Amino acid sequence: MALLGVVVRALIVAAAAAVASGSGLPVPGYDGLAVGFYRKTCPQAEELVLAEMREIVAEDRTLGPALLRFMLHDCFVRGCDASIMLISRNQTGERDAVPSYSLRGYEQIERIKSRLEEACPMTVSCADIIVMAARDAVYLSKGPRYPVETGRRDGKVSCDMDANNDLPPPGSNxxxxxxxxxxxxxxxxxxxxxxxxxxxxxxxxxxxxxxxxxxxxxxxxxxxxxxxxxxxxxxxxxxxxxxxxxxxxxxxxxxxxxxxxxxxxxxxxxxxxxxxxxxxxxxxxxxxxxxxxxxxxxxxxxxxxxxxxxTNMGRLEVLTGDNGEIRKVCSAYVD
Ligand code: HEM
CATH class of the missing domain: 1.10.420.10 (Peroxidase, domain 2)
Structure with missing residues (x-):
């Protein structure tokens, strides 16, 4: 059933064209993103994320891959808006969806966020932290440290059905x-x-x-x-x-x-x-x-x-400019 919904939407966005082009159709709506978005407002943001990630991975190396996977689970579901972090309230959230069952990294994203809150209060979004943490997880396992675009803002909606529908299961052909x-x-x-x-x-x-x-x-x-x-x-x-x-x-x-x-x-x-x-x-x-x-x-x-x-995945359905919010704690928004 989940796949059926996905198929219908695929037709709407002209799936065939995206598949044929290899790198997909241009991802719309990421105009507010920029490499070095926090250069003026929080110049040490990226170095602080890396420093914290170094400590996290030194304490438990299995958390590096977990935090890389975390970005997929955020970005594929309602876009890269940190909605995966929200604790379920009125409705069951993404965190409690079936595909999130073995997902780890929630506490570590929160830990990085509190370090950034000390340095630059209410400035760096949780959505950007997830993307920077994934990049550094790759780098700390001897992969590339590519430039990341930042400037995402955090969403307030999180629904388990979106995760069930949008994340590919491992049995996919x-x-x-x-x-x-x-x-x-x-x-x-x-x-x-x-x-x-x-x-x-x-x-x-x-x-x-x-x-x-x-x-x-x-x-x-x-x-x-x-x-x-x-x-x-x-x-x-x-x-x-x-x-x-x-x-x-x-x-x-x-x-x-x-x-x-x-x-x-x-x-x-x-x-x-x-x-x-x-x-x-x-x-x-x-x-x-x-x-x-x-x-x-x-x-x-x-x-x-x-x-x-x-970079393409990091542009999915982002909230920028006046959309979304910057919050103090990633797991809960203030009404
Ligand atoms: C192509 C479709 C994909 C499928 C079907 C898929 C599925 C899965 C599944 C089922 C797991 C293991 C979960 C568990 O048993 O604990 C996993 C782990 C993982 N996935 Fe994927 N994945 C896909 C794409 C991606 C992408 C795009 C990324 C990152 C950009 C990613 C990063 C990872 C990483 C790093 C792990 C290891 C997590 C850990 O060690 O905790 N995957 N994936």
């Missing part, structure tokens, strides 16, 4: 994935480049074992495309196809905390963890990209593409 992305004006290139975020971090067995190991397409068997040597390793970790199994598996087992090209090498050898990772081989354009990155000697091209795709 390539057609579904391209629709989920094109609804957001993102193209096949954004899809294949941003999926490379799965070069860091981990997933719970419950997120993938049913689809890939035990009940592929509801047929009670293993996904035939899964690498034959990798499958038994995964079965050892995820002993039953229990959708509530919280056992963690690293998504890029050789280098789970290094932002590199090994995700593409894994996917190319049928060792992608999710159906959605593997699905990148099912389309000519995304497959060619995976193949090129899998055999690339340098990360230069990928890092450039990643900066561009993250």
């Amino acid at each position: 390539i057609v579904d994935l391209k629709i989920y992305f094109s609804v957001k004006n993102l193209g096949w290139k954004d899809l294949v480049v941003l999926s490379g975020s799965h070069t860091i971090g981990r997933a719970q067995c419950g997120s993938f074992a049913g689809d890939r190991l035990y009940n592929y397409s509801g047929q009670g068997k293993q996904d035939p495309s899964l690498n034959a040597t990798y499958a038994p390793e995964l079965r050892k970790a995820c002993v039953a196809g229990d959708p509530k199994d919280e056992t963690f598996v690293e998504m890029d087992p050789g280098s789970p905390y290094t932002f590199d090209l090994s995700y593409y090498r894994e996917v190319y050898s049928n060792k992608g963890l999710f159906v959605s990772d593997q699905a990148l081989l099912a389309d000519k354009w995304t497959r060619d990209y995976v193949a090129r990155m899998a055999s690339a000697y340098s990360t230069d091209e990928y890092f450039r593409d990643y900066a561009e795709a993250m």
